[in-house]
Amino acid sequence: MHDSEHPNLPERPRLAPGVRLHFDTTRNAWVLLGPERVIETEGPASEILRRCDGSRTIAQIVDELAALYTADRAEIAGDVADMLVELVAKRMLAA
Amino acid sequence: MTAPHARPDVPPPLGLLAELTHRCPLACPYCSNPLALEPHADELDAATWARVFREAAALGVLQVHLSGGEPASRRDLAEIVAAAHAAGLYTNLITSAIGLDLARLRRLQELGLDHVQVSLQDVDAANADTIADYAGAHARKLAFARSVVECGMALTVNAVIHRANIGHVAALVGVAASVGAARVEIAHAQYYGWALRNRRSLMPTRAQVHQAMQEVERIRPRYADHLVIDLVVPDYYARRPKACMGGWARRSLNVTPSGRVLPCHAAETIPNLEFWSVRDHPLQAIWMESPAFQSFRGTDWMAEPCRSCALREIDFGGCRCQALAIVGDAGATDPACELSPHHPRMLELAEQDSTDADIRYSYRGRPVRAAATAIQAR
Helix, strand or coil: CCHHHCCCCCCCCEECCCCEEEEECCCCEEEEEECCEEEEECHHHHHHHHCCECCCCHHHHHHHHHHHCCCCHHHHHHHHHHHHHHHHHCCCECC | CCCCCCHHHCCCCCEEEEECCCCCCCCCCCCCCCCCCCCHHHCCCHHHHHHHHHHHHHHCCCEEEEECCCHHHCCCHHHHHHHHHHCCCEEEEEECCCCCCHHHHHHHHHCCCCEEEEEECCCCHHHHHHHHCCCCHHHHHHHHHHHHHHCCCEEEEEEEECCCCHHHHHHHHHHHHHCCCCEEEEEECCCCHHHHHCHHHHCCCHHHHHHHHHHHHHHHHHHCCCCEEEEECCCCCCCCCCCHHHCCCCCEEEECCCCEEECCCCHHHCCCCCCCECCCCCHHHHHHHCHHHHHCCCCCCCCCCCCCCCCHHHHCCCCHHHHHHHHCCCCCCCCCCCCCCCHHHHHHHHHHHHCCCCCCCCCCCCCCCCCCCCCCCC
């Protein structure tokens, strides 16, 4: 899957206003917090979310994750796109 | 009372509702505050709230909802917001907007406020102001809601739904969208406290409820890209109960203005429960051990039909306060459940109340008035 297949994704993803990532020491996990929402995230998902700060392009996020996990770039690109699409659907990414 | 609870089985709470004060300029007849409002003199000071927030975060709480009454009625609101943020909590302000302006909002934003929820009473300003018993409230709410969005903050609009505004649910969603809210709560009134006292003037008919629910589903796709619509469904015409509070003493706690810690807003209506105060105990001990929290935690307290029900860990028997209010027994199955022998009675009460032609509110915290309020129930 290629980035250009998702024209609705922002160029430099950033969490929506009122949404932030927080490390929860009680549950030992990254959680995404929004209005009346608490979403627990696992390793790779939290690595993607931490990079959604408006400074990186999707391609840069994919590069960084591919390096971090020494994984196939195309596979990572698909995972990142899937996750961003899901975040958009939940309105947790800024438009 | 239940068998002793294995403490390692007690999961940490996620949310804390901080009722900073019961003072409020508005007097909505469905207010979730208790009938006996706590006096100003008994309120916890900001330093005690700061300690409660630190204890809450250490216990596992992630989100704090600063509520009331009207939290802006506290002059030290900024200090309280700063303390919640410093404790690492996601900080949500639940406000009527009265008492807040752009300057005060900007200050709260700088101090770390994450989210603002503004209540609307109706789309029609005259009706809205009558429901809140406050002239000019509606216009000020809309202006403040726009300010929240202009500051780049996330806004939720909350509308409590009852007989006088149930015809306007689609318009309420439209207003939420027009002021730039990211989320709207269409919350059918829950009948405890003031709402229970005013049930005859608030309860919609079953047909009105059905139509309003359909209306929300009809317009939902129109807002799919920019507005989350959360629906709180009405209990009286339901077939299954809600998992009230996500289960008693399972996910959240509520601290009253004077520091009493409750499993839910209305828990003080249940007789013989022993509530502990943050003035006397650390929050962790209250969550783990206080008698009120232990009373209906888990499923051991349940009688039939809950005890053997496959859904007992889905809905946790519904709401204890509703069971008390309708059945007279806080340990009974919530009569919103069609498996409760009292379910037909609940439906009958709703149908009786909903056909009362008059709307005469007993306004929260206001002296009783003789005259009916001039409100257009549609």
